[in-house]
Amino acid sequence: MEATMNREVLKQVIFDQHEVIRHAKIVPRRYHLDPQGNYIITGLRRAGKSTLLYSIARDLVEQGVAWERIIYLNLEDERLAEFSLADFQDIVQVQSELSDERGYYFFDEIQNVPGWEKFARRMADAGERVYITGSNATMLSSQMASTLGGRYLVRQVGTYRFDEYLDARGQAHDMRALYTTREAGAIMRLFDRYYRFGGFPEAIRFEQPREYVENVYQKVLLGDIAARNNVRNPAALRVLMKKVAETVRSDISYSSLYNTLKSVGFSIAKETVISYLGYAHDAYLLFSLSNAVSRFVDQESKPKYYFSDNGLLNLFLYNRDTALLENQVAIALRDAYGEGLHYLKSPKHGIDIDFYVPDAGMAVQVAYSIEGDARAREVGNLVKLHHVDASVTSFVIVTKDETETIEIDGIVIRVVPAWRYLLELAGA
Template structure:
């Protein structure tokens, strides 16, 4: 690649990063650490880079110390490992600073981790982003040798979503009808359309979501993993979307998809699900009650964004509700999050916290209320829970039963309640 083009890109990207507007997100980075930002496409990883660049400038650094490169730029198509060294040399011919590298979507360059490790080994500070969780694979983790910290980046939280719409929540806002109505309207959009930051810029949000999904499907899945049975992958994702509330085994999924006309084996399903998780389209949680083998083979699957999930559903309300709760819990508790399914069904269980959560769109039906309360009380009998909750769409009350308290909380209020645990952005 021509060095003069690289130099012009370095200057262009310095100006670009300096003039970016963004919503400040609640995360803090270690001053001297190197970071890998990972997450779903368009979840805001690049904007976290811009935020960190502005933070460094506020701390006294010059924009000329920043070497930011976006590898999705069409002018950089076809770059190889050796070209990364050319970028470093081009910068050093222009400036006397030791640069701070911001390498955006660097997973597009084969063997990128070798270059970044060498940078860190020779004393450079480096930030990288990527849409593929293979950046966290054991091979790359070994190559990076513990030199990078991992920052998972999720779509907007609801509080960030409100901030992006310039809705501020002052003390006792719940008791102000006009503000409460604004929050309710915004949550309805957040609930159905998802929380990818760039989505707010578009009027036709569903078309934008369809376009993004197609890019993830054909770019991050089909092309990257060289998948030949495209129809099987398409049917698998559709089936996972339709089954977010139910555990699914690999064998059952293979049988369903084969019956639908896309003949596929269990091992292929295992591979396809791994690819889909690695691309940050979905995540899974295990059954706390199962033996190890069943934990691995019989999981519940959720989508990282409600807007993408909604593309697959005709009557989405109950599925979107549980999916939104799953996203929030995953951000807070990570690998500590489970479901429980053995004689009783508990939607979400955090054993370390003694917390069990049921998700029910409404408790107006007495049979529904009886079922949800009964499951929690049975779980409490042998798990000795500290806290039991039922998250609904709009209902709020407290249930006292058998000297125990069960909190019934509307999702929009629960999702705005600060967690005592540090969550990913």
């Protein structure tokens, strides 16, 4: 294809994308972007990265920027299937043909073009305004960071938080709504749907969103993980993800996962299991929490894995409401506390804490209900922690529906329903 034809195709793609942006339904998200910054926006596929770019583009137009200065390319558009590193220069030329003023560049799923980071650095060095999205954490590797030289700020985008989900559904969640019987009931009903089907923005319009989530999962598994990493045994990868889903709420070792796969007929090396888990992490399908037990002199233990959206986890589970509840709380806490979030399991002290944030002095247990034996177990673990770590001052048990205040052995434990706790975290 000749260069001039390339530029005509690029113009068509750009103007078609303008129409998409004009008509997109945009729910405000929680992410603040400095108007003077260049950004790399990463996260799980279909979590809303593109819509965040749409919002930025529309804000620019509302501020008086002409549409001709908005250069938006979705690099998964089939018309750009042959797009290569050399073609980026054509984008700059097209922009100068469309406007005498400098453009604003938006590159969606840029990781599809090998070597993109060299172009991104050149654009930043030239003082251009650039926004980039990608669905793979390798975009943030130390090597990539060295190439980009700190010229881009980074935001990781997740699926809807519960407050955003309520906004998208048109449900109020202010103080009045939380204490109005009818409104609170509506919030609880929506939470039941949210924690079962997850927070993918586009899934909201589906009466039965499971099929949509399944399609996203297959795209992540087969495209973002298997194809991108040349996985030679995708069947083993599928079974591994199923086994990880079955371990949610439990710490598990690589050896255990390796032996589980071996027992069902997959003879892959332990190093391959580790690689597959790394690929799933890089694609934002999974995240893991480490054991903070080293604070108590015990040896570092095994990770706990969670899925980055409950809809994904629910593809694998049947009648596992407690696992879904804990996974949802894990997502919300990680969003709030990032790398500061751990779990705590110490055989030496007989302590098993679901979520532990040392810097915030907080411990959180998750139980579908604390009726019966669960009450003594959950309360007992928090009391033991209190005796071992005086820096912990906030003790919480998150349940499905129960509310209570427990005063015991010198500490106060809040028992709070998950829907309310997620809204508290969002407002923190």
